[in-house]
Amino acid sequence: MKGIIFDFDGTLTELTLDFDLLRAEIEAIARRYVKDDVILLLRNQYIIEMINAIEATLDGKNTRFKQEAYTRLRDLEVEASKGKDVYPYTRDVLRYLKHRGILIGIITRSCMDVLKEVFPDIRNYADCIVTRDDTQYVKPNPLHVLEALRSLRLEPDDVILVGDHPTDIMAGRALNISTAGVLTGRTAKDGFEKVGATFIFDDIRGVLTLEPLPWMPSR
Numbered sequence: 414m415k416g417i418i419f420d421f422d423g424t425l426t427e428l429t430l431d432f433d434l435l436r437a438e439i440e441a442i443a444r445r446y447v448k449d450d451v452i453l454l455l456r457n458q459y460i461i462e463m464i465n466a467i468e469a470t471l472d473g474k475n476t477r478f479k480q481e482a483y484t485r486l487r488d489l490e491v492e493a494s495k496g497k498d499v500y501p502y503t504r505d506v507l508r509y510l511k512h513r514g515i516l517i518g519i520i521t522r523s524c525m526d527v528l529k530e531v532f533p534d535i536r537n538y539a540d541c542i543v544t545r546d547d548t549q550y551v552k553p554n555p556l557h558v559l560e561a562l563r564s565l566r567l568e569p570d571d572v573i574l575v576g577d578h579p580t581d582i583m584a585g586r587a588l589n590i591s592t593a594g595v596l597t598g599r600t601a602k603d604g605f606e607k608v609g610a611t612f613i614f615d616d617i618r619g620v621l622t623l624e625p626l627p628w629m630p631s632r
Contacts, residue, residue, distance in 0.1 A: 416572040420575065422527075426497060517538060543564065
């Protein structure tokens with residue numbers, strides 16, 4: 414094991430986003446550009462995918478929607494992050510892993526402004542950060558993970574992907590990466606079992622129990 418790629422919200426920090434509010438706000442913006450039937454057809458998509466799909470229907474005729482939607486999404490995300498910090502154990506776990514020579518990657522569907530708000534010293538712990546600002550594709554699209562692998566200069570067999578949502582597990586499995594679901598978000602154990610997580614932990618401290626691994630201290 415040479416590296417660990419972590420999700421952010423719900424994995425390294427408490428999940429405080431109100432997704433119903435986010436969707437309602439983005440749909441309100443969308444109604445100024447497309448008809449309700451277009452929005453209804455996209456109700457089952459994640460918010461970022463919904464924004465991109467609506468933009469595609471505009472066929473370049475109006476470039477303001479995507480910018481307006483992402484600006485509002487960013488503002489709501491940052492507002493939900495005010496006063497937050499990472500979990501009390503997050504820095505200790507990441508510090509220990511780095512001390513053992515493990516490369517740390519962080520991937521998130523959120524924006525970099527949120528990470529800076531919640532985890533201002535993140536660069537002291539992460540060797541690689543890939544937000545939605547850095548890639549055209551976000552998890553569960555495996556290209557999001559590939560971007561992190563390229564930055565870390567690691568292969569799928571070298572890492573484990575840790576997250577609190579099935580999208581994390583799906584992205585990892587698409588690349589045959591070992592995955593770990595953590596129960597600190599909104600996904601229960603059976604949700605991770607259904608998508609085939611390799612491991613399921615209460616929180617990220619569970620990765621320290623994965624023995625025998627070359628980076629773990631001998632007993």
